[in-house]
Amino acid sequence: MDRLKNKVAIITGAGAGMGRETSILFAKEGCTVAVFEVNEQDGMDTVKEIARNGGTAKFFKVDVSNEENVKQAIKEVGDTFGKIDILINNAGITGVDKKVHELTTEEWDQVFNVDVKGVFYCTKYVIPYMLANKQGSIVNLSSIYGTLGSHELTPYHAAKGAVYAMSRQDAISYAKDNIRVNSIHPGTIMTPLVKELGSRMEGGLEAYNKLMSEKHPIGHAGEPIDVAYGCLYLASDESKFVTGAQLYIDGGYSAM
Ligand SMILES: NC(=O)c1ccc[n+]([C@@H]2O[C@H](COP(=O)([O-])OP(=O)(O)OC[C@H]3O[C@@H](n4cnc5c(N)ncnc54)[C@H](O)[C@@H]3O)[C@@H](O)[C@H]2O)c1
Numbered sequence: 001m002d003r004l005k006n007k008v009a010i011i012t013g014a015g016a017g018m019g020r021e022t023s024i025l026f027a028k029e030g031c032t033v034a035v036f037e038v039n040e041q042d043g044m045d046t047v048k049e050i051a052r053n054g055g056t057a058k059f060f061k062v063d064v065s066n067e068e069n070v071k072q073a074i075k076e077v078g079d080t081f082g083k084i085d086i087l088i089n090n091a092g093i094t095g096v097d098k099k100v101h102e103l104t105t106e107e108w109d110q111v112f113n114v115d116v117k118g119v120f121y122c123t124k125y126v127i128p129y130m131l132a133n134k135q136g137s138i139v140n141l142s143s144i145y146g147t148l149g150s151h152e153l154t155p156y157h158a159a160k161g162a163v164y165a166m167s168r169q170d171a172i173s174y175a176k177d178n179i180r181v182n183s184i185h186p187g188t189i190m191t192p193l194v195k196e197l198g199s200r201m202e203g204g205l206e207a208y209n210k211l212m213s214e215k216h217p218i219g220h221a222g223e224p225i226d227v228a229y230g231c232l233y234l235a236s237d238e239s240k241f242v243t244g245a246q247l248y249i250d251g252g253y254s255a256m
Pocket residue numbers: 012013014015016017018019036037038039042062063064065089090091092093094114118141142143144185186187188189190191192193194
C-alpha cells in the first residue's frame with residue numbers, strides 16, 4: 001500500500017491506457033499524482049477515479065509537444081506540491097503506417113514532436129526539481145519497436161529508438177545526482193491506442209488481436225496493469241540500484 005508513500009509523480013498521457021492505470025496504481029501506493037493529459041475529459045476522469053479510491057491527484061491540461069505548455073505545468077506542479085520525485089514519460093502516438101520513401105516530413109515530425117520532443121521537454125524541466133531534491137526516478141515508455149524492426153509504423157520505430165537512447169544517455173548524465181532513468185519496452189498491450197491500430201487492419205481488431213497473440217510467446221497480448229507494475233518498481237526506491245536499464249514487458253516477444 002505504501003510503496004510510493006509521500007512521493008510526487010508526474011505521469012504524461014495519464015487519461016487512458018497505461019498512463020491511466022499507472023496513475024491509479026501509484027495513487028493506491030501513497031503517491032500524489034499530477035495527471036498530464038491533452039484530453040481534458042479523460043484527464044479529469046483519471047483524477048475522479050483516483051479520488052474515488054481515496055487517493056490524491058490533480059489534472060494539468062498539457063500537450064507534451066508544446067514546450068511552453070510543459071514548462072508552465074511543471075512549474076505549477078512544483079509550486080503546488082513542493083517537489084517532484086517521479087516522472088513517467090508515457091504520452092505517445094503511433095502516427096502513420098508508411099515505409100520511409102512514402103513518408104512526408106509532416107508525418108515524420110508529427111510522431112517525433114510528441115514521442116521524442118515530449119520526453120525531452122518533460123525531462124528538461126523536471127530535472128532541476130530532482131537536482132534540488134537530490135533524488136529522482138524517470139521512466140520512459142519506449143517499446144519493443146524501439147529496439148526491434150517490424151513490418152509497420154516506421155516513424156514510430158525511429159521515435160521509440162530515440163527514447164531508448166535518451167534513457168541510457170540521461171541515466172549516465174545524472175547517475176551521480178541520484179537521478180535514475182530507465183526505459184520500459186512493452187509488447188502489445190490492449191489499450192485505446194492498440195484498439196485504434198487494430199481497427200485499421202483488414203479483419204479489424206479481432207484479426208489484429210489474433211496476429212499479436214501469435215507473435216507473443218506467452219500466447220496473448222498484455223494488459224495496462226502489467227506495465228503499471230513495471231513503472232511502480234522502477235519509480236520506487238526498491239529499484240535504487242537500477243539505472244540505464246531496459247525492462248521488456250512483452251510476453252517473451254523480444255526473447256525470440
Ligand atoms: N499499447 C501498446 O501496445 C504499446 C506498446 C509499446 C509502447 N507503447 C507506448 O506506451 C505509451 C502509452 O501507450 P497507450 O497504449 O497507453 O496509449 P493510449 O493512446 O491508450 O493513451 C495515451 C494517452 O496519451 C495522451 N496523449 C497523446 N498525445 C499527447 C500529447 N501530445 N500530450 C499529452 N498527452 C497526450 C492521449 O490523449 C492518451 O490519453 C505510449 O508512449 C506508447 O507509444 C504502447
